[in-house]
Amino acid sequence: MTSPTPAPSSARVRIVASSQSWVEGEAVRQLEAVARLPGMRLAVGLPDIHPGKGAPVGAALASEGFLYPFLVGNDIGCGMGLWDVELAARKAKLERWAAKLNLDGPWEGNAEAFLADQGVEPAGFELALGTVGGGNHFAELQRVDSVHDAEVFASLGLREDRVLMLIHSGSRGLGEATLRTHVDKHGAGGLPEDSDDARRYLKRHDHAVAWGRANRALIAQRMMDGIGSTGRRVLDVCHNSVISREVDGCTCWLHRKGAAPSDQGPVVIPGSRGALSYLVLPVGEGSASAHSLAHGAGRKWNRTHARERMRERFTAESLTRTSFKSHVICEDRDLLFEEAPPAYKPIDRVVTDLVEAGLVRVVATLAPVLTYKTRGGARD
DNA sequence: ATGTGC
Numbered sequence: 187m188t189s190p191t192p193a194p195s196s197a198r199v200r201i202v203a204s205s206q207s208w209v210e211g212e213a214v215r216q217l218e219a220v221a222r223l224p225g226m227r228l229a230v231g232l233p234d235i236h237p238g239k240g241a242p243v244g245a246a247l248a249s250e251g252f253l254y255p256f257l258v259g260n261d262i263g264c265g266m267g268l269w270d271v272e273l274a275a276r277k278a279k280l281e282r283w284a285a286k287l288n289l290d291g292p293w294e295g296n297a298e299a300f301l302a303d304q305g306v307e308p309a310g311f312e313l314a315l316g317t318v319g320g321g322n323h324f325a326e327l328q329r330v331d332s333v334h335d336a337e338v339f340a341s342l343g344l345r346e347d348r349v350l351m352l353i354h355s356g357s358r359g360l361g362e363a364t365l366r367t368h369v370d371k372h373g374a375g376g377l378p379e380d381s382d383d384a385r386r387y388l389k390r391h392d393h394a395v396a397w398g399r400a401n402r403a404l405i406a407q408r409m410m411d412g413i414g415s416t417g418r419r420v421l422d423v424c425h426n427s428v429i430s431r432e433v434d435g436c437t438c439w440l441h442r443k444g445a446a447p448s449d450q451g452p453v454v455i456p457g458s459r460g461a462l463s464y465l466v467l468p469v470g471e472g473s474a475s476a477h478s479l480a481h482g483a484g485r486k487w488n489r490t491h492a493r494e495r496m497r498e499r500f501t502a503e504s505l506t507r508t509s510f511k512s513h514v515i516c517e518d519r520d521l522l523f524e525e526a527p528p529a530y531k532p533i534d535r536v537v538t539d540l541v542e543a544g545l546v547r548v549v550a551t552l553a554p555v556l557t558y559k560t561r562g563g564a565r566d
Numbered sequence: 567a568t569g570t571g572c
């Protein structure tokens with residue numbers, strides 16, 4: 187057998203993960219493969235990196251001259267929004283809410299008017315506006331578990347006794363349609379930054395990012411309506427996007443695929459639906475990590491594997507309650523198995539890696555109270 | 567991930 191010839195690589199590859207963080211070999215291979223794409227300058231794997239569809243999830247990839255829509259994937263604009271809910275945690279009506287909350291159908295209100303209020307043009311996917319979607323998306327009520335940095339916590343207007351709400355969702359069919367238009371013509375090929383197709387993609391991409399943010403806002407409003415409360419958005423960050431940004435002295439196309447920004451203030455890094463979420467403050471200059479952070483715990487088992495293993499060990503019913511005594515509303519049995527806590531890496535290790543790499547400071551930990559996934563779609 | 571594929 188001939189020894190393999192290393193392909194020329196102009197990108198620096200860095201994985202931000204301690205030896206105690208388990209990273210799948212396939213994820214590393216994917217990161218090294220995309221690092222060889224023309225124009226690529228810096229490929230960073232965050233501690234939640236895991237294999238995706240051709241490109242790793244949990245990565246920040248900076249290229250010069252070309253941009254690559256497939257690196258962002260179909261859920262353009264997906265992200266995490268945190269709300270402070272006008273409600274004391276001790277007043278949570280867990281059983282009542284778990285019985286009645288339903289966010290699955292189209293919103294009854296005027297979606298176009300809601301978008302207009304957020305400064306977003308309609309996109310033709312408004313029946314899905316205000317819906318969580320599938321996969322790892324969720325809307326979760328939380329309580330404060332511990333405060334590590336009281337000053338930053340208070341500066342965000344947060345209080346220990348209040349309910350918080352974390353929304354993880356994206357642009358639903360809009361991002362999917364945007365990627366498909368590109369892939370139908372170019373496949374996994376990149377776009378020269380000065381091409382008409384690049385401009386067309388970026389315009390739709392930016393629209394999907396704005397639409398995704400508005401979607402999280404409407405999900406939050408529906409959830410708060412459902413529990414008879416109001417609230418205030420504390421933060422909202424996108425972890426699937428491509429933007430023009432200076433990285434290490436070069437003006438690059440910074441692709442974030444399952445990578446939270448470290449240059450937009452505090453972010454929440456959630457664990458699984460049966461784990462703590464971490465409110466963290468980015469620290470340091472950030473260019474060595476492409477101005478990015480982990481966006482979650484990261485998968486340990488792929489979906490098929492998780493379904494098989496969890497089916498053997500647990501009933502669906504048992505997975506609707508967590509070790510935090512929280513409820514999980516997920517009436518799609520397969521999804522419940524796919525998203526079960528053992529399918530994910532431990533979030534504390536992921537966050538510790540970020541702390542030890544000098545990228546974040548922990549502000550607080552948040553515990554789940556009620557997770558909304560879906561009322562329908564049960565495939566049994 | 568997807569108004570979801572054969």
